[in-house]
Amino acid sequence: MSRKNKMEFCFAVRMRMFPSHRQEKILWKNLNASRFVYNQLLANSYTDSAINKLNKLYPIPKNYWKYRTVKGKKTAIAKSKKRAVGLDRITADRYPWLGDKDLDSLMFYNTELHYQSAWQMFRKVHRSGIPKFKRKDRSVQSYSTSAIRQKGATLYAKSSIKFLDNCHLQLPKIGRIKVKLTRPLPKNNAVITTATVKHFSDGTWFVSLLLKSDQPFVKELLLATDPIGIDLNLTEFLVDSNGNKVDNPRYYRKSRKHLARLQHKLAIKYRRAKKEKRNLRDCKNYQKLRQKVASLHKHVLNQRNSFTHVLSTALVKNHDLVVAENLQGKNMIKNHALAMSISDAGWRTFLTQMEYKAKMYGKTFVEIDPKYTTQRCHACGHIKKGKDRISLSGNKAHQTDHFTYICYNKECPLYMHKQDRDVNASKNILDKGYSALLGFASPKTKISR
Known part of the structure; x- marks a missing residue:
């Protein structure tokens, strides 16, 4: 088995960087070059597709080919036979x-890989x-490079990207x-394969390292036999089938007033600079x-x-099966x-974290179609329709309050019994997961384990 096949376990480490003035200039050169190459x-x-057709219809004449001598024999260079x-x-x-x-030099190669993967994503996922x-004014600028490794490379030796100590x-x-x-860094025989440098609009620098190893980075946990x-x-933020609730922190709403004041001051300075015909890069206060x-x-x-990281890790560690809606x-x-409010909640980020952490810890995470999960009674399967249908935006007839579910099916064991609307929905979600x-899965179902 080759070394490439052995390195099947991946792990990402992200950390803050503190470059010097000289290093910052070099980083910006690579960032700008990577963006330019990608755009080109x-x-x-x-x-390029038209050039490929020209090579077939009108091949380059042999007198324009370039040759090299290998063991006394002249061989044509493949690149010289085709247009670039x-x-x-x-x-x-x-x-x-x-x-x-x-x-x-490896920055150019990685930029081409990112460009090719962008087209592959378009072909596979059209949305x-x-x-x-x-x-040039993106909030996050980045470039990637690869590590050149020698035999027996580790995190600390025999590689072009390595740790000199825990701080450098x-x-x-x-x-x-x-x-x-x-x-802390993993203690198994891991190697660094790629590094991605990022610069954020607040002036901070980060580097993300992709580590690979032939041993798992995280031990699979024992099954907790508590599906939810x-x-x-x-x-x-969420309600589980056991009736537990997690409050929505609403971080953006809490910072909204402070942000509005700062943006108002920024707009004043922007208008003043434009009126005086000054370049914004030269306006230090701006x-x-x-x-x-x-x-x-x-x-x-x-x-x-x-x-979301703390919550998703806790759910995966304490439950062997977690079922959620594919929102x-x-x-x-x-x-x-x-x-x-939906953007502030960060549901998609949370579901993505649940998906890869379930695979990492050896648990099962299922995303099901959210259809009728709120309208269906988990005890008898009756679905509310018409006037009885529960509205997520306000009260309807036969609803004593917005957060209560009452089943009007006389054959239901919970007939006329008040129950929490979200707890009922979470139980329906768990049933769909089973x-x-x-x-018996619908097309929108995703299973990660």
């Missing part, structure tokens, strides 16, 4: 500044849309750079305030991510009245 690949993609496409068209001969010694040009990392073209670990269904809603706004947005994002956030935020595991 995308711009050339519409003509892809990364071969973006060379230092045409763009001299791409020959800068501070640019990482992701065609690849788009990367703007070595990166290609950057050298020794200070980092801050947020979690969870119902995600806006009143509480840039300071812009970083404050970006820092507050980043703070809200970090709070939300921390909350489509893009469709739900089209409702302008609930768009802000049906999916038994093979």
Whole structure:
């Protein structure tokens, strides 16, 4: 078995970087070059297919081929037989500044891989849309590079990307750079394969390392034999089938007033700079305030991510089966009245975390079609329709309050019995999860284990 096949376990580590002034200049060179190459690949993609047709119809004459001598024999170079496409068209001969010694050669290769994966995603998942040009004013700028490893490479030796100690990392073209670990490094024989450097609009630098190993990074937990269904809603963040509720923290709403004040001041400084015909990059007060706004947005994002990580890890560790609704956030935020609240909840982020953590810890996570989970009675299966239908936006006839479910089926064991609407929905979700595991799954069902 090859070494590549052995490295089947992956693990990502993200940490804060603190580059010096010289290192920051080199990082920006690589960021700008990566964005430029990606945009050029995308711009050339519409003509590359035509070039491939030209090679078939009008091949390059043999007197234009280039040769090399191998063991006394002349062999034609394959690239010289065809017209250049892809990364071969973006060379230092045409763009001299791409020959800068501070640019990482493997950055170009990884940029081409990201470009190709963007087209693959478009072909497989059409809702992701065609690849788009990367703007210079994006809130997050990034580039990736690969590690060159020797035989017997580890996290600390024999690799172009390695840890010098727990506070310093070595990166290609950057050298020794200070980092801050947020979690201990794995103790198994892991190696670093790729590194992605990111710069955020608040001025912070981060690096994400992809580690691979032939041993699992996390031990699979013993089954807890406590399956639950969870119902995600806006009143509480989630309600499970056991009746437990987790409050919705609403981090964005809590910071909204402070954010509005900062953005109002920023707008005043923007209008003043435009009136005086000054470049915004030269306006120091504007840039300071812009970083404050970006820092507050980043703070809200970090709070939300921390909350969902803690909650998803607790659910996966304590339950062998977790069933949730397969919610489509893009469709739900089209409702302008609930768009802000749905975006603030971060449901899709939470479900994604549940999906990969279930695989990592050896548990089962199922996403089911949310159809009729609120209207159905979990005891008898009766579905409310017409006037009895429960509205998620207000009270209806035969509803004593908005959060109560009452079954009017006389054959139901819970006839006229008041029960919590969200607990009833979570029990229906769990029942649908059992049906999916038994093979009665709808097209929208996803099972992760």
